Amino acid sequence: MNLGSLLSEARNPQTMDLDTLSTLELVQRFNEQDAQVAAAVGATLPEVAKAVDAATTTLRAGGRIIYMGAGTSGRLGVLDASECPPTFGVPHGLVIGLIAGGPGALLKAVEGAEDNPQFGEDDLAGLSLEPRDLVVGLAASGRTPYVIGGLRYARQLGCTTVAISCNPASPIAGAADIAISPLVGPEALTGSTRLKSGTAQKLVLNMISTGAMVKFGKVYQNLMVDMKATNVKLIDRACRMVMEATGVERAAAETVLRQTDYDVKPAILMVLSGLDATAARERLAAHHGFLRDALRA
Known part of the structure; x- marks a missing residue:
C-alpha cells in the first residue's frame, strides 16, 4: 500500500x-x-x-x-x-x-x-x-x-x-x-x-x-461504582453516587462510605440491603462484583 x-x-x-x-x-x-x-x-x-x-x-x-x-x-x-x-x-x-x-x-x-x-x-x-x-x-x-x-x-x-x-x-x-x-x-x-x-x-x-x-460488572445503572476515591473531588463524587443510587442524604452517604473506606459499590449495597460492610463485600464477591445481581439476591 x-x-x-x-x-x-x-x-x-x-x-x-x-x-x-x-x-x-x-x-x-x-x-x-x-x-x-x-x-x-x-x-x-x-x-x-x-x-x-x-x-x-x-x-x-x-x-x-x-x-x-x-x-x-x-x-x-x-x-x-x-x-x-x-x-x-x-x-x-x-x-x-x-x-x-x-x-x-x-x-x-x-x-x-x-x-x-x-x-x-x-x-x-x-x-x-x-x-x-x-x-x-x-x-x-x-x-x-x-x-x-x-x-x-x-x-x-x-x-x-x-x-x-x-x-x-x-x-x-x-x-x-x-x-x-x-x-x-x-x-x-x-x-x-x-x-x-x-x-x-x-x-x-x-x-x-x-x-x-x-x-464486567464495573458499572451500576450509569454510575462508575468501582471508581477509586483518591482525592477530594472523587470522594465528593463517591458521596453523590451513593446518594443518587439510594436516595439517602449526604450525611448518611458519608457515614456508610467511611465504613467501606469510600468503596462505592458495597456502600450502595449496604444502604439498599441493610447488610454490614463485611457481608456486603461477601455478597458482591458471590455475584462476581455485579451490584445489580447482588441486590436481586
Whole structure:
C-alpha cells in the first residue's frame, strides 16, 4: 500500500484554502470536518460490538487488554489504558498501552521505531503474552509495521486480535480477527491523522474499554461504582453516587462510605440491603462484583 492509495493521506478538496481563511473561518472548517467523525464511527458499530464482547471474554478469563500503536495511535492507546484503573478500579496491568519506541515516545517522536515488525513482536513477548489476552492494534494508515508484527505474533499465539484503522482493506485489518475501520476521509490538514482519524480512534477506544467494563460488572445503572476515591473531588463524587443510587442524604452517604473506606459499590449495597460492610463485600464477591445481581439476591 503506497501513500498515494491511502484515504487518510489524500488531499481534502474542502480545505485547500486553509492558509487564506480568517481565524473564525479556519476553526469553522475544522469543525465541519470533525462533524463527519461520529457518523463514520457509527458505520462500524457491529464490529465495535464484537470487540467489546471479545474484551469482556478476555477479562472474564483473567486475560489482559493490550493496545499497541505508533505516534498518535500509540498515545491514544496508552491514554485509554491509563484511565481504566482510576475509573473502574481495575489493577494496573489489566489494560496495557504499548507505543512504538517505548514510554519516551509519548513525549517525543522516536523516528523509525514503527518501521520494524519485530519490535511489535518483541514488545508483546516482553509482556509474556498469553492466548487469553486481547491485542488491539491501532494505526490510522492501517499499515504500520510495528502493529502488523504485533498482531501476527498475537494471532500465532492464539490471542484474539482487533485492528483499528481509518483506511479500507488495510493490512492490519487483514491481520486481525476483528477489523474496525471508520472511514473519516482525508484530513483537513493533509496527512495529519491526529485530527479526524485520531478522534475516530479515541471514540472507538472509549466504547471498547467502557463497554467491556460495563459487561464486567464495573458499572451500576450509569454510575462508575468501582471508581477509586483518591482525592477530594472523587470522594465528593463517591458521596453523590451513593446518594443518587439510594436516595439517602449526604450525611448518611458519608457515614456508610467511611465504613467501606469510600468503596462505592458495597456502600450502595449496604444502604439498599441493610447488610454490614463485611457481608456486603461477601455478597458482591458471590455475584462476581455485579451490584445489580447482588441486590436481586
